[in-house]
Amino acid sequence: MACTEVKNGIIEDIIFRNKENGYTIAVFENEEEQFTAVGYLPFADAGRSYELTGTWKTHPVYGEQFDVSEAKEQLPVSTKGMENFLASGAVKGIGKKTAALIVKKFGMDTLRIMEEEPDRLSEVEGIGLKKAAAIGEAFKEKRAVAEVTLFLQKFDISAGCAIRLYKEYGEAAVDIVSQNPYQLVNDVYGIGFKKADAIAEKMGIDRNDEYRIQSGVRFTLNYYVGEGHTYVPQKLLCERAGQLMEVSTETVYENLVGMAFEGDIQIENLEGQNVVFLMPYFMAEQNVCKRLAAVNSASLKAIHADLDTLIRITENEKGLELSENQKFAVKSSLENGVSVITGGPGTGKTTIINAIMNILEHSGLKTAIAAPTGRAAKRITETSGYYASTIHRLLEYYYSESEDTMRFGKTQENPLDYEVVIVDEASMIDILLMNGLMNAVVPGTRLIFVGDSDQLPSVGAGNVLRDMIDSEVIYSVKLTEIFRQAKESLIVVNAHKINKGEYPECNGKDKDFFFLRKSGEKDMLDTIKDLCCRRLPSYFTDCDAMKDMQILTPVRKGLLGSINLNKELQAVLNPPNPELAEQKYGEKVFRVQDKVMQIKNNYQMAWKRLDDFTEGQGIFNGDVGFISHIDKEFNEIVVVFDDNKYVTYDVTQLDELELAYAVTVHKSQGSEFPIVIMPISWFPPVLATRNLLYTAVTRGKQAVVLVGSVNKMYAMVENNRITDRYTGLKARLKSLL
Numbered sequence: 001m002a003c004t005e006v007k008n009g010i011i012e013d014i015i016f017r018n019k020e021n022g023y024t025i026a027v028f029e030n031e032e033e034q035f036t037a038v039g040y041l042p043f044a045d046a047g048r049s050y051e052l053t054g055t056w057k058t059h060p061v062y063g064e065q066f067d068v069s070e071a072k073e074q075l076p077v078s079t080k081g082m083e084n085f086l087a088s089g090a091v092k093g094i095g096k097k098t099a100a101l102i103v104k105k106f107g108m109d110t111l112r113i114m115e116e117e118p119d120r121l122s123e124v125e126g127i128g129l130k131k132a133a134a135i136g137e138a139f140k141e142k143r144a145v146a147e148v149t150l151f152l153q154k155f156d157i158s159a160g161c162a163i164r165l166y167k168e169y170g171e172a173a174v175d176i177v178s179q180n181p182y183q184l185v186n187d188v189y190g191i192g193f194k195k196a197d198a199i200a201e202k203m204g205i206d207r208n209d210e211y212r213i214q215s216g217v218r219f220t221l222n223y224y225v226g227e228g229h230t231y232v233p234q235k236l237l238c239e240r241a242g243q244l245m246e247v248s249t250e251t252v253y254e255n256l257v258g259m260a261f262e263g264d265i266q267i268e269n270l271e272g273q274n275v276v277f278l279m280p281y282f283m284a285e286q287n288v289c290k291r292l293a294a295v296n297s298a299s300l301k302a303i304h305a306d307l308d309t310l311i312r313i314t315e316n317e318k319g320l321e322l323s324e325n326q327k328f329a330v331k332s333s334l335e336n337g338v339s340v341i342t343g344g345p346g347t348g349k350t351t352i353i354n355a356i357m358n359i360l361e362h363s364g365l366k367t368a369i370a371a372p373t374g375r376a377a378k379r380i381t382e383t384s385g386y387y388a389s390t391i392h393r394l395l396e397y398y399y400s401e402s403e404d405t406m407r408f409g410k411t412q413e414n415p416l417d418y419e420v421v422i423v424d425e426a427s428m429i430d431i432l433l434m435n436g437l438m439n440a441v442v443p444g445t446r447l448i449f450v451g452d453s454d455q456l457p458s459v460g461a462g463n464v465l466r467d468m469i470d471s472e473v474i475y476s477v478k479l480t481e482i483f484r485q486a487k488e489s490l491i492v493v494n495a496h497k498i499n500k501g502e503y504p505e506c507n508g509k510d511k512d513f514f515f516l517r518k519s520g521e522k523d524m525l526d527t528i529k530d531l532c533c534r535r536l537p538s539y540f541t542d543c544d545a546m547k548d549m550q551i552l553t554p555v556r557k558g559l560l561g562s563i564n565l566n567k568e569l570q571a572v573l574n575p576p577n578p579e580l581a582e583q584k585y586g587e588k589v590f591r592v593q594d595k596v597m598q599i600k601n602n603y604q605m606a607w608k609r610l611d612d613f614t615e616g617q618g619i620f621n622g623d624v625g626f627i628s629h630i631d632k633e634f635n636e637i638v639v640v641f642d643d644n645k646y647v648t649y650d651v652t653q654l655d656e657l658e659l660a661y662a663v664t665v666h667k668s669q670g671s672e673f674p675i676v677i678m679p680i681s682w683f684p685p686v687l688a689t690r691n692l693l694y695t696a697v698t699r700g701k702q703a704v705v706l707v708g709s710v711n712k713m714y715a716m717v718e719n720n721r722i723t724d725r726y727t728g729l730k731a732r733l734k735s736l737l
């Protein structure tokens with residue numbers, strides 16, 4: 001057996017590095033020899049010194065290598081070493097030139113100065129007080145991260161994962177992981193039950209351990225929440241969680257009672273069966289139901305004029321005649337506490353919002369319009385002429401440092417000061433957002449939901465709009481007539497056809513709905529690239545391939561999935577260029593000018609507008625922007641989002657960004673694009689649905705181009721599978737009202 005040795009050395013060169021887990025092959029040097037070492041050295045860079053523990057192994061191709069089991073960084077012992085160490089990029093904010101200047105000034109005292117008196121770095125030419133403080137912070141953090149990483153390596157926790165843990169827990173990471181690794185599942189983005197379970201197994205934690213079972217149950221419930229459900233039938237939950245953890249359904253069941261007692265979950269008998277909720281979803285559903293009932297039955301501030309007369313005045317002012325159904329929708333929304341107006345594209349939803357706003361202006365009722373996403377709010381402002389905000393903004397969201405979570409400023413104690421609240425794109429509201437909204441709306445307010453209930457349901461859990469309609473206790477009007485102007489668009493006509501289960505009409509002369517038949521996936525991919533680079537920009541001369549075209553796809557994986565499409569489109573629309581800086585992150589490469597999307601809500605993320613210097617916090621899942629700058633010295637990327645919001649990402653936050661040349665249809669909800677392009681190939685039947693095709697088609701305004709197999713498109717039209725969501729709002733509303 002090879003014996004363990006301890007070796008010292010300075011890294012001469014890094015031959016290979018797996019960014020995700022930190023596995024590295026490096027050439028080391030000391031006074032006696034040069035050797036190759038392999039192992040987990042996540043932060044190692046050329047110029048840094050290590051004490052390595054390991055064994056010699058012979059690789060069949062590369063020969064003798066030192067296989068590292070433990071690596072301790074050694075601080076430099078000479079001024080040259082010190083300069084190399086700083087110049088290696090080890091400390092954010094210090095490049096080669098600055099490293100030389102710092103070491104020239106402070107010599108071997110450099111590291112102590114950086115740690116204990118960072119202000120003194122400002123004595124070095126080119127370093128201001130702010131930069132000095134930033135370097136001090138970066139150095140401190142770097143040392144702490146290195147310690148945490150070293151400890152966590154023992155449990156095969158990758159460097160990327162260790163950084164996430166450090167971000168969440170700081171220096172307490174080691175204690176928390178040692179005490180209960182399952183805690184990570186609740187707290188750390190990107191760590192699932194399986195990863196925590198693998199760590200626990202290494203620590204020797206028992207399979208039937210209470211923490212383990214509870215974590216597995218929470219994980220299973222969260223999985224269902226991620227799929228849009230607010231609860232899971234108890235029997236199904238016990239089976240699925242049991243399979244996941246390889247324990248019996250009885251063991252799971254026994255733990256449910258304790259979890260319910262602790263207030264983690266709620267077990268309820270809903271329509272004759274026992275179902276299990278994660279507590280926040282139970283509370284939200286109950287509260288939404290109770291408050292909808294209160295707002296629905298409250299008496300309303302009177303409108304001191306006859307509604308028919310007001311509608312007539314509005315028609316005259318706007319120069320149009322509302323259909324009977326539209327008039328009915330306007331009247332019922334003003335006569336009821338809560339009402340729903342739904343309809344497909346071109347049925348007059350925006351027209352009705354305009355009419356209602358006009359009447360309300362005449363009546364002097366204070367009104368707010370809001371939508372679930374920033375893009376939707378912007379669109380309403382543009383098309384209706386009335387200011388609309390996001391629901392989050394209306395509710396004055398903020399990030400609470402003390403609770404480390406997002407909160408709304410508008411609550412039951414500090415409610416919204418409006419007599420009417422109109423919510424557009426209501427199909428996108430999930431149960432938690434609805435809960436926030438309902439908390440802030442006082443009975444006596446008219447609450448009007450407008451949306452298209454045939455769109456895909458909200459990304460978040462719940463089926464709020466459909467549940468309200470299907471409960472039959474909330475006043476709902478469905479608009480079905482398509483108006484003349486809208487009829488001229490094949491996009492609108494086809495969207496309605498698809499929704500009714502009829503095949504769309506394609507490629508009419510001077511029309512806006514095209515189908516390009518292609519048989520192989522590779523052919524489809526090439527056609528999409530050609531459309532973006534050449535054909536569409538030459539046909540629509542004022543169209544910008546980056547800004548105005550959006551590729552949508554049902555899936556993430558595969559040749560036609562968003563991940564690969566993004567790679568391919570980046571290569572043709574924004575290819576490598578020595579003038580454009582790049583940043584690698586795992587498999588992804590971000591380049592200046594790239595179109596990117598934020599993929600999780602980040603309420604803390606600071607933004608700044610450069611035109612009016614306003615500042616704020618909060619970048620949301622689905623927000624799309626462009627990379628304007630990459631700073632290699634500070635490891636930062638600057639993205640400009642809609643409305644000129646500049647946001648700076650640290651490279652460790654790049655898991656929140658994705659390229660956005662292509663996005664999934666689910667992610668595109670609430671957004672509209674001048675030109676939509678979508679491949680139509682074989683996709684899993686749960687995704688290749690009528691509902692999804694309808695949602696994709698209705699995102700396009702000027703043109704929709706489908707590329708692929710007509711038969712597959714027909715199959716999508718026929719696949720009327722709407723994945724049922726386990727939600728309790730409908731039943732609750734029915735029983736309460």
Ligand SMILES: Nc1ncnc2c1ncn2[C@@H]1O[C@H](COP(=O)(O)OP(=O)(O)OP(=O)(O)O)[C@@H](O)[C@H]1O
Nearest residue numbers: 321322323344345346347348349350351483485486
């Ligand atoms: N009563 C009406 N008489 C004539 N034209 C109408 C009437 N109602 C709506 N329209 C016209 O129909 C078109 C579609 O209306 P509108 O934009 O309000 O629909 P929408 O449901 O909001 O559509 P989308 O969901 O696509 O935004 C518009 O050009 C609008 O002017």
